[in-house]
Structure formats: structure tokens, C-alpha cells
Amino acid sequence: MTDKLTWKDMEVGNIVKEAGNACFRRTGDWRTERPILDKDKCIKCALCWLYCPDASIKPGEDGYYEADLYYCKGCAICARICPVEAISMTEEEER
């Protein structure tokens, strides 16, 4: 879907037929700080996964939980909640 959508392109009654299509929206550009995971310290407790408001932290194949930067808004809740301080926040560089 594009941003140039008009009312003529909508379903009658503004019905959205595709459940969860908000996952195509990029909210990662809100971010000013980026979470970095230190895998040596991580104990895989999954607290960051449960607490992430943007659901951007996903369980990976290797058992670690890393943030998907397409969605991460950089709130630093994961860095605060981490019991072993394995997540640190770094400034987002200019691109």
C-alpha cells in the first residue's frame, strides 16, 4: 500500500481485510538510540522479549533475543529491564 491512497481505493465501510498489516509500517525511523546485545552476557531470560512495547525483539534460531531495527523505536526499556545489563544503547549515527 502506498501513502497516496484515496477513499476510492478503500473497501466499503473502511474494512481492513488483512489482519495485522501494520507490520508493513516502519517505525524504526522514530529511533534516536539503538539497542546492542552483548551475547556473552545474555542469559536468554526473554524478559526483553516480553517487555518490548513494539514487539521488535524476536526469539532467534540461536536462542538469543535481538531487536528488529525495522520496528524498534529505541525506548531503552529492554536495556533497563535486562537483569545482567547485556543490552546497551548507542546513538544512532547519521545516515
Next chain:
Amino acid sequence: MAITEVKFGDRLLTSKEFLAEGHNFCIGCGEPMAIRMVLKTLGENVIMAMATGCDEVTTTPLPYTSWRIPWMHTLFENTAAEISGVEAGLKILMKKGRIPERRITCIAMAGDGGTSDIGLQALSGALERGHDFVYICLDNEAYMNTGIQRSSSTPYGASTTTAPAGKMSMGQITRKKNIVAIAAAHGIPYVATASPSYHFDLMRKVRKAADTKGPAYVHILTPCPTGWRCGGDITVQIGQLAVQTGVFPLYEIEHGRYRLNADPPRLKPIEEYLKLQGRYRHLTDDHVARIQEMVNEDYAGLKEKAACFPVEAKE
């Protein structure tokens, strides 16, 4: 192979996201945390009606939706009335054999404005009629979505845009409406307060509320960095402090029996909670002392009620 379940503590939680990523919640909001925990507990057999509010506006910017469960937007006034209709409709469809018999949890979700101000009448009606549903109030203590206007859930002393602090005013001059007690006064089977900062407690209560036959009410305090004027990273800590200072005690009321779930031996001083938030910045020592007095009073009252019903030992 994709991971479908995550071991969390002594339970398995689904790694499916029923609230999709890409929503518009503010940075560090407590509401999506609570919603995710609720949905991960209940799974996909749910139908949700949601009142207008932060949670509705931010998750459904047309033409997008964040919901992967059957979800309806309702007006402020009639969330509980709508979910009553859904529940009654499901019951009759199953009776007539149009849809297979199975357990579907009906959830109504609203903010504090949609619960304690505008939707109170519909909520009271639905609780009184005894529909089998779970009503979840996400309390962020003001109308945050439209720009931090006071609601009846705004606590004493907080500064909002319609109750601003200044030379002539100290912000909100009334006390927070005790909507939990109002819900409990209907004599419904299950009423509870929960906080996303205490995730096991929240998930247990939501599970219990869903398993309860009849109406259940769960009140969740969701810190709001925008309206409470605090950093987005300390949402969880503020939620913990709200419980540890006694501002928002965690308790449940089962068939009129009160039980305190978190009872710290000594409450932390209220300043620890207030000083983190910009909405309380203007308060003088007298005001803080007054708030401390109120909190102590309320907490003592609650303890008294809980003491009437001693906790039975687990077998």
C-alpha cells in the same frame, strides 16, 4: 524452523504476536506491553471490543490494523454493551449449531476515560446482567490520546492540560475514582488490579479472569511517558514503584473476598514515585505529605479488608 513457543519461567508463551508490530504507540508506552501480555496469555480464541482511546487510535491508522484477532472498534460509551451482544450472539449461534462449540473469550478493553467516565453506565449494565466476559481497563490516568485532559481517574495533585498547575492551582484537586471498588460492588465473581511491571501476576490474573464464569474486571495501570512527563525508558520502574509505594496496590476480589497479592513489609515513601514524574513537579512538601496521608489511609483500609479473609494454605 520458526520458534513458536518461548519458555518463560515455568510456562510456555506463544511467540506469535497478536498485536502486530508497526503500531503508533509512543516510545516506551506501557499499554502495548500490557496488551501483548494479555493476548499471549489468552491465545487466539478471543474476540475483542475496544473503546476509543490511545490503544484504538494508535493500533488502527487506516488502512492499517495491528490486530491479528477479531477486533472491533466501538464508541467510548458502549464497549461493555457491545461485548454483551457478542457474548449473547455466540451463545445462541453455538446453541443452534451454526458454529462449533468451543471456548471463546470475549474481552472488552478500554482506557480509564472509557471505563470510569464515559463507559461507566454500559459497564455497570453489563456487569449487572452477568455476561461471561472480561473487562480490561488500561488506566493511564488521563485522556492521553487527545492531549492529556483530566479524567476522573487522574490522581490528586497531578498536572494535566485541563487541570494545569500554576499560581492559583495545584493541578487535580479531586481524588482518583475507585473504579475497582465500583466494579466489585456489583458482586461479580472476579475483580483484580494488575500492573505490566509484574508480568507473572498480570498473566495469572488475566487467565483467572478468562476462566471465571461470568463477568470479570481487571484494572491495569499502564504508565504513560508522554502524559506523566517521564522518560520512556523507566515505564517499568515507575509501574514497580507504584506498587511498592502503595499508590496502586495489587489485589484481587474473588466473590467479595479481598486478597492482597503484593504486600511489602514497609511501603516506600511516596516521593520516590512522585519525583520521577513531571506531572507532580510543582507539588510542595505539604501536598506530598497530604498525598502520603491519603495513600496510607487507602492502603490501611485495603489491608483491613484483606485481613478479614485469611489466605488459605495451599494444599
